[in-house]
Amino acid sequence: MDCLFCRMVAGDVPATVVHETDRTLAFRDINPQAPTHVLVIPKDHHATVGALAADDPDLLAAVVRAAADVAVQEGLATADGVEPGYRVVTNTGPAAGQTVHHVHLHVLGGRSLTWPPG
Ligand code: 5GP
Ligand code: ZN
Numbered sequence: 001m002d003c004l005f006c007r008m009v010a011g012d013v014p015a016t017v018v019h020e021t022d023r024t025l026a027f028r029d030i031n032p033q034a035p036t037h038v039l040v041i042p043k044d045h046h047a048t049v050g051a052l053a054a055d056d057p058d059l060l061a062a063v064v065r066a067a068a069d070v071a072v073q074e075g076l077a078t079a080d081g082v083e084p085g086y087r088v089v090t091n092t093g094p095a096a097g098q099t100v101h102h103v104h105l106h107v108l109g110g111r112s113l114t115w116p117p118g
Contacts, residue, residue, distance in 0.1 A: 001045070005102035009043045019073060023059055024066040026107075035110025036074045036086070040067045047101045049090045064088075067105045076109035087113050 007013040008027065015027035018038055029037040042059050046052040052060045067088050071077045076086035086109030091098040 003045055003102050004100055005039075005041050005104065006045050009041070019066055019070045021062065021066060023062050026066055026070050029106070033106075034108040034113070036076060036108065038070050038074065038107040040070060040105040040107060041102060046103050048092045048098075049103050049105075050092065052103050063103075063105060067107050070107050071109065074107070074109065076107070085109065085113075087117075089117070 004013060008015045009025055015025075017025060017027045019026035019040070023043055024040060025043055026038050026040040029039050040063055042052060042056075042063050044056070044059065046055055046059075049060070052063070068077070071086045072079050074086075076084065086107060089106040089108065090103065091106075
């Protein structure tokens, strides 16, 4: 299977890595939509967040934990609080605009984020 994010995990495609654990990888989005825009992925391939939740809930928890750690590291939240705040988004399927079919959490922050999103 030819998967861009699996190739990043393997080190075959360069990425600006900001956080890594034994099971997760986080790197800057190539086309940032906010001053901070980091993608957090499981190193194992799962197509969508729903598939990941069904197949390996512990790994989903590890990905969410990594996203929270990235937010603290990037200054989007204090370790014991939520200020100034950030957004975690995962797109599933064409209607939501999913373009890479290896589940990823977008961690967005550094500006005021409107709600509802587009
Ligand atoms: P999706 O549209 O699937 O929710 O998000 C895919 C994200 O991957 C997009 O925000 C896009 O900018 C990012 N992306 C696509 N190709 C690359 C790449 O080669 N490197 C990095 N760092 N991000 C990428
Ligand atoms: Zn993959």
